[in-house]
Amino acid sequence: MSETILKTEFIDHKIQQVEISDEGTVISSDDAIFALKNGNPISDLHPFFEGIQQILPTITHHITFPCVNVEIGKESKIIDIEMIRRKSKLFMLLFDFTPHYEASHPIVQEKNEVSIAKSKLDFEKRLLQAKEEFKNNFLSNINHEIRNPLNNMLGFIDLLAETKLNYDQNETVKVIRRTGKHIKMLMDDMLDISKIERGVITIKHVNFYLSSIIASLQNHFSLKYNSEKVRLEVQMEEHMAKTFIGDPIRLNQILFNLLENAFRHTHEGLVQLKVYSEDIDKKMARVHFKVSDTGVGIPAEELKKVFDSYYQLKLDKEKPIGEGLGLKIVKDLVELLEGDIQVSSSNGQGSIFHCSIPFEKRVPKREKKTVSKGSGIMRSKRILIVEDESTNQILFMKTFLNNDKGYVIELANDASQALTLLEKRKYDLVIVKRNYPDMEGTELIEKIVNHAEGNISQVPVLMASGSTLIHEQQEFLDAGASLFLPKPYSKKELFNQIEKLIR
Secondary structure: OOOOOOOOEEOOEEEEEEEEOOOOEEEEEOOOOOOOOOOOEHHHOOHHHHHHHOOHHHOOOEEEEEEEEEEEOOEEEEEEEEEEEEOOEEEEEEEEOHHHHHHHHHHHHHHHHHHHHHHHHHHHHHHHHHHHHHHHHHHHHHHHHHHHHHHHHHHHHHHHHOOOOOHHHHHHHHHHHHHHHHHHHHHHHHHHHHHHHHOOOOOOOEEEEHHHHHHHHHHHHHHHOOOOOEEEEEEEOOOOOOEEEEOHHHHHHHHHHHHHHHHHOOOOEEEEEEEEEEEOOOOEEEEEEEEEEOOOOOOHHHHHHOOOOOOEEOOOOOOOEEOHHHHHHHHHHHHHOOOEEEEEEOOOOOEEEEEEEEEEEOOOOOOOOOOOOOOOOOOOEEEEEEOOOHHHHHHHHHHHOOOOOOEEEEEEOOHHHHHHHHHHOOOOEEEEOOEOOOOEHHHHHHHHHOOOOHHHHOOOEEEEEOOOOHHHHHHHHHHOOOEEEEOOOOHHHHHHHHHHHOO
8 A cells, every 4th residue: 555544553443445436446554453445446345435436526525424334244343434634645534433333222222212212292281282272172171161141041940930830831841840959969060070170169268057958968979869769868867066166168079079979870779878976085076877779780891991981880771871970070179189989889789888088076166146126128220230141130130129138230231331330320239250252250340340440349249150160250359349150050159149148
């Protein structure tokens, strides 16, 4: 070889020096890695060299091709290739980095796998966030859209029930009312599951009469499932405390769903509710609730699934019986109240649901001092209702017709008219909703509570809306609403809220 560019050994890696012509013919080679014959074109050595043969005449200094897998004869190597121009001669240097690349490959692969795993986790996180946002938006919209017409339906049913009906008509109204309330219960359950999953559900801590809850449930199911084939039996421990501190609404929801589930799966026999308690300490007691039935029962292999969302019990030759949301919400609420629930059942021999919940014992209240009542003369209370939909206007007018509370209502067709009326007349209360053609309900509330005239800014505002998600309710309250009334509501619920705001 006429000239040596580099030594054949460098840092434990072999280097082969090959002199080639501009046409790509081998002139000479030291064969340190591959055995090359003089006079052969490099394009015959390996397909890679076919691609660089065309650029050889253009090389003026040097060019490098790293990490090239080549196989010449029986030799297979991972090499770096460097083309160097020295005066008029062209040299090709082959650096054998096979051990280096093979040793680094697992590290590179591991880094790639870590990077891929991280990207996958990031993607899954964004996907879950997108799904959660979609679910919440869907629930918010469907909740509002269903509750508004449901409120009208239940409102007019209540008004119809107050008229003179014959027996058949009265029974029909009862069925429609029960159906509407069942839809409302399903909506509440669906929203509560979402709230529990997001950790935003509110648990109350108030005094309540356990005996009143049990009596109300007994009365409801005795009337609803008035059948000679299925009877309801309630057993409440005789000497146990009847008053506690906790969340009576959630407790009622739990027992209601358990009893509803029992009746739905029992065609004949008995549905039984047993209630008893045991003291935890001086301040706390654990109350046990056992709901049993003589119904279709649950196969052993299905028991673990009964508290899953949308679980359905399949029966031979029958359509699936939905358990789903009812039992799912029961389990979530029991755990939220720091209780526990178990189920035992035999196929065809009924089921037993046993839940226990800790409650604080109620301390007897001190006797309140009586205050003498006034003259008994009732002053009319003027209420401004801001409502643009004609069906809702009719319902309000009929609801307040001949009421014994002294409420006199006026209607405003939009937010602007409401503000004009507030400036002309004195009102004791304003009832608003979520949206109007000319502005949002929150904007109207802000205009009222921030009004320059004190007699207007001091008027309490009741927000009545089907937007019942926690953050939506808080948005109305932050705008200045005095109270929030979720739709659908009964006449009694509406008047109770009004009484809280009008004194």
